[in-house]
Amino acid sequence: DQQVKQNSPSLSVQEGRISILNCDYTNSMFDYFLWYKKYPAEGPTFLISISSIKDKNEDGRFTVFLNKSAKHLSLHIVPSQPGDSAVYFCAASAIGGSQGNLIFGKGTKLSVKP
Amino acid sequence: DGGITQSPKYLFRKEGQNVTLSCEQNLNHDAMYWYRQDPGQGLRLIYYSQIVNDFQKGDIAEGYSVSREKKESFPLTVTSAQKNPTAFYLCASSATKAAPLYGYTFGSGTRLTVV
Numbered sequence: 001d002q003q004v005k006q007n008s009p010s011l012s013v014q015e016g017r018i019s020i021l022n023c024d025y026t027n028s029m030f031d032y033f034l035w036y037k038k039y040p041a042e043g044p045t046f047l048i049s050i051s052s053i054k055d056k057n058e059d060g061r062f063t064v065f066l067n068k069s070a071k072h073l074s075l076h077i078v079p080s081q082p083g084d085s086a087v088y089f090c091a092a093s094a095i096g097g098s099q100g101n102l103i104f105g106k107g108t109k110l111s112v113k114p
Numbered sequence: 115d116g117g118i119t120q121s122p123k124y125l126f127r128k129e130g131q132n133v134t135l136s137c138e139q140n141l142n143h144d145a146m147y148w149y150r151q152d153p154g155q156g157l158r159l160i161y162y163s164q165i166v167n168d169f170q171k172g173d174i175a176e177g178y179s180v181s182r183e184k185k186e187s188f189p190l191t192v193t194s195a196q197k198n199p200t201a202f203y204l205c206a207s208s209a210t211k212a213a214p215l216y217g218y219t220f221g222s223g224t225r226l227t228v229v
Binding site: 009036042044045049107 | 120147149154155156159162202206217218220221222223225
């Protein structure tokens with residue numbers, strides 16, 4: 001049973017436009033959400049996070065939105081750049097739960113075309 | 115520089131052999147994790163350890179074993195019982211209580227291929 005779902009395996013956008021990556025979760029105990037970026041043959045790197053007490057967190061070109069009632073979060077990248085092409089993983093954690101273990105989605109492969 | 119080192123980067127195993135993947139961290143993190151990545155499967159948790167000399171099975175522990183004799187080291191052994199070991203293996207660590215805030219730090223991975 002997947003607790004964190006990324007339903008789009010891939011996404012292609014034009015350079016300069018907005019990229020929107022989506023993530024849904026089922027466990028209402030999750031209270032912290034993170035996005036990771038991964039290039040081929042490398043480990044994932046932390047991108048941005050959001051606590052459940054917020055609905056938006058922004059860091060430069062990256063913004064994460066959280067809709068708790070819909071159990072949905074999204075990552076916006078504006079403007080998209082070719083170097084953003086990578087696999088993006090959504091992850092969730094319940095701080096009061098299993099000692100901080102992260103649950104990952106299956107990832108969305110973003111391709112930004114020049 | 116602090117970080118996680120995985121070695122080797124590429125590893126080839128003959129069927130029926132056990133192999134051990136190395137993971138070392140100098141971040142003074144308490145918790146360490148092993149994940150497996152397959153195409154279309156995302157990251158699946160194999161084993162994790164929150165403290166030295168203690169570890170727990172993750173979602174896909176069958177055919178794998180680990181040890182945590184030192185805080186810095188968390189080696190993973192892929193045994194002959196693992197029927198489909200060809201995959202990309204990722205090691206990660208976290209300062210346990212801070213994991214939800216800052217997430218994990220990942221190594222660069224080991225690509226294991228059965229020949």
